[in-house]
Each structure stands twice: as structure tokens, then as C-alpha cells.
Amino acid sequence: MTDMFSLKGRVALVTGSAQGLGNTIARGMKEAGATVVLNDVNPKVLEAAMAEMGAPGYVFDISNEAQVISAVERIEREVGGIDILVNNAGIHRRNMLIDMPVEDWRKVIDVNLSGAFIVGRAVARGMIARRYGKIINISSINGAMVRPNIGNYCAAKGGVITLTKSMATEWGEYNINVNAIGPGYCLTELTKPLAEDPTFDAWVKSEVPLRRWGKPEDMAGIAVMLASPASDYISGQTIYVDGGWQACL
Numbered sequence: 001m002t003d004m005f006s007l008k009g010r011v012a013l014v015t016g017s018a019q020g021l022g023n024t025i026a027r028g029m030k031e032a033g034a035t036v037v038l039n040d041v042n043p044k045v046l047e048a049a050m051a052e053m054g055a056p057g058y059v060f061d062i063s064n065e066a067q068v069i070s071a072v073e074r075i076e077r078e079v080g081g082i083d084i085l086v087n088n089a090g091i092h093r094r095n096m097l098i099d100m101p102v103e104d105w106r107k108v109i110d111v112n113l114s115g116a117f118i119v120g121r122a123v124a125r126g127m128i129a130r131r132y133g134k135i136i137n138i139s140s141i142n143g144a145m146v147r148p149n150i151g152n153y154c155a156a157k158g159g160v161i162t163l164t165k166s167m168a169t170e171w172g173e174y175n176i177n178v179n180a181i182g183p184g185y186c187l188t189e190l191t192k193p194l195a196e197d198p199t200f201d202a203w204v205k206s207e208v209p210l211r212r213w214g215k216p217e218d219m220a221g222i223a224v225m226l227a228s229p230a231s232d233y234i235s236g237q238t239i240y241v242d243g244g245w246q247a248c249l
């Protein structure tokens with residue numbers, strides 16, 4: 001890796017990074033030289049990840065503004081100013097729209113969309129003062145292409161794509177780049193119920209031009225790139241990492 005992709009001297013906060021894509025992105029950023037700060041709402045898995053990676057971690061719920069503001073203040077005091085933020089934490093509450101309880105609609109919008117706004121704004125305040133920042137929002141292929149049974153999630157992830165453009169538009173003058181990654185279907189705890197269904201598994205493999213599910217490692221390189229000087233003139237974009245799925249019908 002050349003200096004162009006180096007994160008040396010940078011502090012990177014990755015939300016929902018006790019497991020899954022967030023954890024792999026955090027490992028990639030650590031390998032690129034960043035001081036990585038982990039976060040999760042689940043203290044048990046977070047403690048295990050902290051011990052395994054030898055990284056600091058903070059328990060907070062990204063959709064709770066008071067918790068977020070106090071955690072960001074503690075991280076900046078205890079670790080240093082946050083240079084890189086990955087808004088990764090996300091959840092599913094699967095159901096057809098016609099049957100979906102309003103609480104499940106609200107919960108998914110609250111965590112996946114409002115959480116990115118709440119953490120993004122809290123962290124951007126320091127980035128604006130320091131005139132430097134890289135924000136990476138994790139959207140999804142479902143932010144652009146939908147499937148039945150996840151209407152709440154698709155609306156939230158579509159919102160993340162436009163939130164990314166709004167953040168990029170309002171914070172660009174402070175030297176803050178804001179971009180999104182749109183992963184395709186990757187094997188994690190979140191997609192376990194889908195991967196365990198042979199029909200769904202076969203469908204993914206037949207639809208994706210690269211003929212396989214994504215691996216969490218497939219997201220690390222692009223996240224490092226979007227956090228590094230290599231992407232200094234990229235902002236407001238969503239980059240799909242989906243094995244080519246978006247390109248074909």
C-alpha cells in the first residue's frame with residue numbers, strides 16, 4: 001500500500017463494529033495505520049472485539065442523541081479528534097408493508113437513517129472546527145433496488161444515499177468528504193436467515209454476475225480508500241460493492 005492509502009495518524013470511529021462488515025472495515029483501517037475506535041450497542045460482543053483487536057470501544061446506541069453526544073465527547077478527550085467516521089450500524093425488521101407494525105417501520109428508520117444523521121452531526125462539529133474529515137455512510141444495494149419484505153430498510157437506505165449528498169453539500173467547505181458504500185448481499189449475522197434458505201442462496205448466486213455472496217473483506221479496501229488521501233476529491237457519491245448486481249437486469 002502506498003502513502004496515498006495510508007491512514008497513519010488518523011482516528012477512525014466505526015459504529016456497529018463489534019462484528020460483521022463494521023468489524024472488518026475497522027480491521028482494514030487499523031491495518032492502514034489508523035487508531036480505530038469501536039462502537040456497538042451490544043456490550044458483550046463489543047468487549048470480545050476490543051480484546052481481540054486491542055482497540056478502544058464505546059457502548060452507545062447510535063439513535064440516542066444524548067448517548068451519542070456524550071460518547072463523542074469522551075472519545076475525543078480520551079483518544080483524540082475523530083478524523084474518520086464510518087456510519088455502519090444497521091438493523092432489519094423484516095415484514096411485508098401491509099403487515100408491518102409501525103414500531104418496526106420507525107425503529108428501522110430511526111437506527112439506519114436517523115442514527116447516521118445523529119452520529120454524523122455530532123462528529124462533524126469537531127471535524128468542522130479542525131477543517132478535516134472523512135465520513136463514510138453504509139447504505140446498501142437496497143437503497144436503490146428493492147425487494148419485498150424490507151420496505152422499511154429500503155426507505156432508510158435510500159435516505160442514507162440522499163443524506164450523504166446533503167452532508168457532502170453542507171460540509172464540503174470545511175474540507176469534509178462524505179461518501180457512501182452500497183454493499184450487495186454479504187454473509188454476516190444480518191443476512192444469516194437469507195443465506196440459510198437454499199432458494200434465496202441459489203437466487204443470489206444466479207443473479208450476481210460474480211456468482212457469489214459478498215464477503216465482509218470485500219468492503220474493507222473501498223472503506224480505506226474513501227478514508228484516505230486517495231479520495232480527496234470524491235464527495236457525495238455512493239459506490240456499490242455488489243459483484244456487479246446493479247449493472248444487470
Ligand SMILES: NC(=O)c1ccc[n+]([C@@H]2O[C@H](COP(=O)([O-])OP(=O)(O)OC[C@H]3O[C@@H](n4cnc5c(N)ncnc54)[C@H](O)[C@@H]3O)[C@@H](O)[C@H]2O)c1
Pocket residue numbers: 015016017018019020021022039040041042045060061062063088089090091111115138139140141182183184185186187188189190191
Ligand atoms: N450484510 C449485508 O449483506 C449488508 C448488505 C448491505 C448493507 N449492509 C449494511 O451494513 C451494515 C452492517 O451490517 P452487518 O451485515 O455487518 O450487520 P451485523 O448485524 O452483523 O452487525 C451490525 C452491528 O451493529 C450493531 N448495532 C445495531 N444497532 C445498533 C445501534 N443502535 N447502535 C450501535 N450499534 C448497533 C449490532 O449490535 C451489530 O454488532 C448495516 O448498516 C447493514 O444495513 C449489510
